[in-house]
Amino acid sequence: MTVTVRAAAKINLHLGVGRVREDGFHPLDTVYQAIGIHDDLTLAPADDLTLTTRVADHIDPAGVPDGPDNIVLRAARLLAAHAGRPANGAFEVRKDIPVAGGMAGGSADAAAALVACDRLWDLRTSDDDLLRLAAELGSDIPFSLVGGTARGVGRGELVTPVDDPGAWWWVAVPATEGLSTPAVYRHFDELRPDAPEVPASAEPLLAALATGEPLRLARALHNDLQEPAIDLRPELGDLIALGEAEGALRGMVSGSGPTVVFLCDSAEGARETAAGLAGSGRDVVLTATGPVAGAHVVVGA
Numbered sequence: 001m002t003v004t005v006r007a008a009a010k011i012n013l014h015l016g017v018g019r020v021r022e023d024g025f026h027p028l029d030t031v032y033q034a035i036g037i038h039d040d041l042t043l044a045p046a047d048d049l050t051l052t053t054r055v056a057d058h059i060d061p062a063g064v065p066d067g068p069d070n071i072v073l074r075a076a077r078l079l080a081a082h083a084g085r086p087a088n089g090a091f092e093v094r095k096d097i098p099v100a101g102g103m104a105g106g107s108a109d110a111a112a113a114l115v116a117c118d119r120l121w122d123l124r125t126s127d128d129d130l131l132r133l134a135a136e137l138g139s140d141i142p143f144s145l146v147g148g149t150a151r152g153v154g155r156g157e158l159v160t161p162v163d164d165p166g167a168w169w170w171v172a173v174p175a176t177e178g179l180s181t182p183a184v185y186r187h188f189d190e191l192r193p194d195a196p197e198v199p200a201s202a203e204p205l206l207a208a209l210a211t212g213e214p215l216r217l218a219r220a221l222h223n224d225l226q227e228p229a230i231d232l233r234p235e236l237g238d239l240i241a242l243g244e245a246e247g248a249l250r251g252m253v254s255g256s257g258p259t260v261v262f263l264c265d266s267a268e269g270a271r272e273t274a275a276g277l278a279g280s281g282r283d284v285v286l287t288a289t290g291p292v293a294g295a296h297v298v299v300g301a
């Protein structure tokens with residue numbers, strides 16, 4: 001008896017970041033979208049708690065911790081403690097989501113682990129409890145459970161699904177070397193000591209999203225972490241310009257980067273942009289649609 005759970009990468013269509021709070025977190029007003037780049041996590045019964053990770057060709061396995069720090073094992077231990085039972089099982093994770101790429105790959109794995117353990121251990125944890133445990137593990141993890149398109153406030157963990165009539169086409173270009181999310185936030189603090197306490201509102205983005213028109217959405221995309229990410233990695237600015245020259249409606253840094261995502265007007269537009277970027281020497285160019293589902297069982301016990 002095994003369980004396989006699939007979880008998606010996220011991008012932020014809007015990422016408004018306010019001035020750092022006393023607890024060290026930044027207040028956010030964000031709109032997440034889950035897109036079709038996935039990690040698959042399989043859990044089989046075992047006496048111990050073990051993890052093996054296999055990665056796609058474009059991922060450096062050295063970036064993924066194989067010990068107790070892996071967020072999959074942290075998620076399993078947290079849910080087991082909540083349920084008052086031992087944490088055990090053999091996890092196998094197959095990663096397609098870039099590591100330290102601003103696409104919440106670790107968060108996707110954590111959400112998948114919560115869903116898989118809940119199913120295999122037959123806990124029937126309430127949605128509220130799962131969301132609360134997810135938020136304890138990391139700010140993006142509640143969204144990784146919910147998926148689709150959703151607004152996140154607080155530090156991003158308070159998630160409300162939003163209507164999204166579109167079927168949006170994205171091209172994603174991961175970087176060979178990841179970028180640390182805390183380092184990008186620290187650089188935001190340096191560049192924007194005058195950042196407002198209340199982050200830039202997601203309302204304009206939501207209005208554009210509701211039209212279902214790619215050009216309207218392209219104009220409304222907003223990411224306050226783009227400037228610090230490009231300041232740390234100037235080549236990201238060149239990549240954005242290149243993808244836009246290859247036909248994308250708009251390119252932007254995904255979350256804290258360094259993955260760059262491009263919104264395209266259609267499947268054909270995405271194929272052309274991806275081909276243009278690949279022809280310009282980009283090793284890894286991924287094409288995906290959004291929104292897609294959050295962490296869900298694909299092979300169930």
Ligand code: ATP
Pocket residue numbers: 063064065069070071072098099100101102103104105106107109140178179181255256257
């Ligand atoms: P976010 O967009 O949520 O800021 P990210 O996509 O930039 O995250 P992740 O891939 O989630 O970054 O990984 C961030 C760090 O978490 C990694 O550098 C790694 O050290 C650690 N980590 C722990 N568990 C995992 C996991 N299962 N997969 C990837 N990274 C993990």
